[in-house]
Amino acid sequence: xxxxxxxxxxxxxxxxxxxxxxxxxxxxxxxxxxxxxxxxxxxxxxxxxxxxxxxxxxxxxxxxxxxxxxxxxxxxxxxxxxxxxxxxxxxxxxxxxxxxxxxxxxxxxxxxxxxxxxxxxxxxxxxxxxxxxxxxxxxxxxxxxxxxxxxxxxxxxxxxxxxxxxxxxxxxxxxxxxxxxxxxxxxxxxxxxxxxxxxxxxxxxxxxxxxxxxxxxxxxxxxxxxxxxxxxxxxxxxxxxxxxxxxxxxxxxxxxxxxxxxxxxxxxxxxxxxxxxxxxxxxxxxxxxxxxxxxxxxxxxxxxxxxxxxxxxxxxxxxxxxxxxxxxxxxxxxxxxxxxxxxxxxxxxxxxxxxxxxxxxxxxxxxxxxxxxxxxxxxxxxxxxxxxxxxxxxxxxxxxx
Amino acid sequence: xxxxxxxxxxxxxxxxxxxxxxxxxxxxxxxxxxxxxxxxxxxxxxxxxxxxxxxxxxxxxxxxxxxxxxxxxxxxxxxxxxxxxxxxxxxxxxxxxxxxxxxxxxxxxxxxxxxxxxxxxxxxxxxxxxxxxxxxxxxxxxxxxxxxxxxxxxxxxxxxxxxxxxxxxxxxxxxxxxxxxxxxxxxxxxxxxxxxxxxxxxxxxxxxxxxxxxxxxxxxxxxxxxxxxxxxxxxxxxxxxxxxxxxxxxxxxxxxxxxxxxxxxxxxxxxxxxxxxxxxxxxxxxxxxxxxxxxxxxxxxxxxxxxxxxxxxxxxxxxxxxxxxxxxxxxxxxxxxxxxxxxxxxxxxxxxxxxxxxxxxxxxxxxxxxxxxxxxxxxxxxxxxxxxxxxxxxxxxxxxxxxxxxxxxxxxxxxxxxxxxxxxxxxxxxxxxxxxxxxxxxxxxxxxxxxxxxxxxxxxxxxxxxxxxxxxxxxxxxxxxxxxxxxxxxxxxxxxxxxxxxxxxxxxxxxxxxxxx
Numbered sequence: 001x002x003x004x005x006x007x008x009x010x011x012x013x014x015x016x017x018x019x020x021x022x023x024x025x026x027x028x029x030x031x032x033x034x035x036x037x038x039x040x041x042x043x044x045x046x047x048x049x050x051x052x053x054x055x056x057x058x059x060x061x062x063x064x065x066x067x068x069x070x071x072x073x074x075x076x077x078x079x080x081x082x083x084x085x086x087x088x089x090x091x092x093x094x095x096x097x098x099x100x101x102x103x104x105x106x107x108x109x110x111x112x113x114x115x116x117x118x119x120x121x122x123x124x125x126x127x128x129x130x131x132x133x134x135x136x137x138x139x140x141x142x143x144x145x146x147x148x149x150x151x152x153x154x155x156x157x158x159x160x161x162x163x164x165x166x167x168x169x170x171x172x173x174x175x176x177x178x179x180x181x182x183x184x185x186x187x188x189x190x191x192x193x194x195x196x197x198x199x200x201x202x203x204x205x206x207x208x209x210x211x212x213x214x215x216x217x218x219x220x221x222x223x224x225x226x227x228x229x230x231x232x233x234x235x236x237x238x239x240x241x242x243x244x245x246x247x248x249x250x251x252x253x254x255x256x257x258x259x260x261x262x263x264x265x266x267x268x269x270x271x272x273x274x275x276x277x278x279x280x281x282x283x284x285x286x287x288x289x290x291x292x293x294x295x296x297x298x299x300x301x302x303x304x305x306x307x308x309x310x311x312x313x314x315x316x317x318x319x320x321x322x323x324x325x326x327x328x329x330x331x332x333x334x335x336x337x338x339x340x341x342x343x344x345x346x347x348x349x350x351x352x353x354x355x356x357x358x359x360x361x362x363x364x365x366x367x368x369x370x371x372x373x374x375x376x377x378x379x380x381x382x383x384x385x386x387x388x389x390x391x392x393x394x395x396x397x398x399x400x401x
Numbered sequence: 402x403x404x405x406x407x408x409x410x411x412x413x414x415x416x417x418x419x420x421x422x423x424x425x426x427x428x429x430x431x432x433x434x435x436x437x438x439x440x441x442x443x444x445x446x447x448x449x450x451x452x453x454x455x456x457x458x459x460x461x462x463x464x465x466x467x468x469x470x471x472x473x474x475x476x477x478x479x480x481x482x483x484x485x486x487x488x489x490x491x492x493x494x495x496x497x498x499x500x501x502x503x504x505x506x507x508x509x510x511x512x513x514x515x516x517x518x519x520x521x522x523x524x525x526x527x528x529x530x531x532x533x534x535x536x537x538x539x540x541x542x543x544x545x546x547x548x549x550x551x552x553x554x555x556x557x558x559x560x561x562x563x564x565x566x567x568x569x570x571x572x573x574x575x576x577x578x579x580x581x582x583x584x585x586x587x588x589x590x591x592x593x594x595x596x597x598x599x600x601x602x603x604x605x606x607x608x609x610x611x612x613x614x615x616x617x618x619x620x621x622x623x624x625x626x627x628x629x630x631x632x633x634x635x636x637x638x639x640x641x642x643x644x645x646x647x648x649x650x651x652x653x654x655x656x657x658x659x660x661x662x663x664x665x666x667x668x669x670x671x672x673x674x675x676x677x678x679x680x681x682x683x684x685x686x687x688x689x690x691x692x693x694x695x696x697x698x699x700x701x702x703x704x705x706x707x708x709x710x711x712x713x714x715x716x717x718x719x720x721x722x723x724x725x726x727x728x729x730x731x732x733x734x735x736x737x738x739x740x741x742x743x744x745x746x747x748x749x750x751x752x753x754x755x756x757x758x759x760x761x762x763x764x765x766x767x768x769x770x771x772x773x774x775x776x777x778x779x780x781x782x783x784x785x786x787x788x789x790x791x792x793x794x795x796x797x798x799x800x801x802x803x804x805x806x807x808x809x810x811x812x813x814x815x816x817x818x819x820x821x822x823x824x825x826x827x828x829x830x831x832x833x834x835x836x837x838x839x840x841x842x843x844x845x846x847x848x849x850x851x852x853x854x855x856x857x858x859x860x861x862x863x864x865x866x867x868x869x870x871x872x873x874x875x876x877x878x879x880x881x882x883x884x885x886x887x888x889x890x891x892x893x894x895x896x897x898x899x900x901x902x903x904x905x906x907x908x909x910x911x912x913x914x915x916x917x918x
Binding site for chain 2: 299300308310311312313315316317318320324325328
């Protein structure tokens with residue numbers, strides 16, 4: 001009997017779809033993006049995504065800067081893992097210049113890149129938990145990030161806007177006691193990983209919110225061009241580091257964790273697993289690397305030492321030309337891609353043979369994901385947008401450029 | 402016509418062509434310091450050494466002439482090695498001056514070091530010290546340490562100005578450029594040695610420490626100093642001219658220009674008129690033209706069109722003059738044109754001409770002949786006689802001596818309305834009822850015709866200062882306020898009209914033309 005009563009009531013309820021604007025400054029749309037949602041009750045019927053609220057004109061700015069001056073701008077792409085952007089850009093320009101960087105530089109780039117990835121993943125896991133109400137997990141993850149940033153600060157001099165990459169090398173060598181500090185940080189990171197795992201992975205509330213929400217099929221993920229964790233969670237094991245190795249990734253042993261269901265929980269699990277893999281990579285690199293130069297020896301690209309600049313005219317001229325006219329990159333175009341924090345970070349660069357880039361295009365992984373995010377939202381509940389949007393880890397600086 | 406192979410490229414060149422020129426024609430740059438196309442060839446810098454097949458020693462490319470079947474390599478291993486050695490020698494005693502050197506950024510030494518040397522210093526001894534900041538003359542400062550002794554400056558003074566001021570004193574690593582005892586580098590073209598100097602040894606006292614060269618933007622323009630109209634690079638930064646440099650033009654000035662012309666940019670940027678004023682009150686263009694129009698109409702109605710005198714300046718472009726003429730004939734209905742512009746000055750047999758206005762030939766082009774304009778003296782006399790009620794003046798200059806100018810200024814008291822349309826303020830702006838700010842030549846597009854009839858285009862370097870407008874636009878605004886609008890939108894329309902082929906008119910019976918002042 002009761003069933004029938006409810007049926008009548010349900011039929012009487014007027015259920016026209018409702019349009020709801022979510023964002024651009026909703027607390028959960030961190031990175032300022034706007035979703036125009038069409039709701040049927042609490043179910044998302046349709047989602048129209050609008051990006052561009054954090055547009056800085058990176059690509060245009062780069063055209064008016066010398067090749068080296070672009071580095072600070074790349075810091076602000078995915079600002080949680082600026083080192084990965086630095087190195088990705090440097091690699092692209094080096095491909096155009098056809099120069100090789102020394103062995104040690106490749107190791108440093110691998111190590112610092114993975115450290116940056118740790119910071120990216122820890123932030124994503126912590127902030128995701130926080131948005132679902134798990135403040136404790138957030139604090140542990142952010143503690144881990146702070147430790148990682150301490151290391152970054154030690155090496156680069158800055159915590160967030162590092163500008164550590166250089167064409168033909170890096171700004172400076174690792175500090176002498178970096179390995180020692182890493183050892184201490186590493187222990188605590190593994191502890192934090194364990195604590196976070198205990199707090200979240202079998203947490204009933206967390207599971208209810210994460211499992212089976214924000215699902216993407218492997219076919220859809222591939223056809224939308226998703227990369228990174230979002231793709232791997234769907235079971236497609238594509239990782240630029242493994243499939244197209246660069247730096248020292250072909251010399252270290254690591255696994256590419258993949259998910260099964262393509263849901264939020266799998267993305268969380270993949271990130272948790274990648275944290276351990278990153279630690280593994282750094283350990284191996286530190287064991288393998290040998291002392292040596294960190295910058296290429298090409299005088300047309302790399303700045304001479306300060307002592308020489310101040311005391312010899314030859315180095316002074318070299319310094320002067322590189323600073324004021326920029327590194328002279330031969331005409332040509334290149335697409336160079338690396339594994340960024342959220343997936344394939346590509347730089348498509350056209351040079352007209354001057355000291356400034358003619359055109360730079362960034363294939364930002366977040367931007368590509370935003371192109372297909374409605375697939376993850378549609379059909380699920382409004383509340384599921386919160387964990388889904390977090391686990392794809394859209395970063396406005398990178399997406400909107 | 403000998404055929405030569407340069408780096409494998411076969412090219413046919415005139416007999417007597419040097420390897421350096423033949424290589425340039427074939428598309429290969431041969432670096433050089435001492436060679437300059439307009440000067441004699443001493444082959445002393447040894448930077449242009451090239452390898453000629455069958456000859457045991459490397460030969461200077463700037464001096465060696467091509468022979469039939471000659472095979473030259475400009476970038477073989479030996480040549481590269483020789484260049485590196487030459488640059489190492491030149492840089493041996495070169496001071497670490499780039500941060501304080503005006504040449505930095507346009508320095509051949511910097512360019513060639515990066516392109517051809519790029520190796521670290523091997524010097525283990527002290528650098529030789531020489532004289533710094535030594536004034537060679539009123540406009541040029543010499544730095545002995547930076548000098549690479551290419552002797553371009555010496556050859557310029559010997560061959561171009563033929564004034565022979567400079568020489569090398571001492572020898573070996575103590576050698577320096579100096580003037581002969583009792584002489585100064587004070588010829589009228591002395592600053593050309595600053596352009597010639599491939600390094601920062603000779604710097605302009607005017608431009609010294611004023612602006613770093615990589616901040617400058619260069620616009621092609623024309624010097625307004627005299628009727629030669631030398632082609633120039635107008636280098637500007639932050640909306641003001643920083644310097645002029647001669648621009649190669651084989652029909653006019655080749656590589657050179659005179660010091661006076663080079664420094665004439667100061668006139669163009671000082672005392673600029675930027676605000677529109679009516680009897681001292683600052684107004685906008687609409688208010689000003691609406692106030693001018695009734696005054697002009699009233700004078701024409703009451704005293705006839707002859708009472709309005711228009712002073713035409715040969716400082717204006719052909720386009721401006723064309724609109725000025727149209728304004729006078731169609732809008733004012735007067736043919737009372739008077740000659741304005743600068744008074745004549747000194748001249749020489751090279752580039753400097755007595756007529757100090759860049760576009761006197763432009764007036765002849767627009768008005769038929771210079772004689773179509775009444776002399777300035779006639780205007781002053783008419784003003785003194787009270788026949789002129791309105792003076793509409795283009796430009797700030799008067800083509801007369803101080804006495805006549807004083808008469809002109811005094812006579813301005815007698816006219817009812819004085820409209821002053823000029824890029825500069827000056828004393829006349831105080832007398833003016835209406836000050837209409839016009840663009841300087843750096844702020845507008847236009848055409849100048851030099852004394853020999855060579856037509857040159859000037860380009861806008863930066864936007865006009867303040868409210869200034871090009872002369873033609875001011876005339877159009879005034880014409881519109883007088884309800885007789887002209888219909889130009891773009892400068893190109895005026896240019897097309899001004900340079901349209903003229904209908905052939907049978908020469909009138911010989912009448913003595915009024916002599917131009």
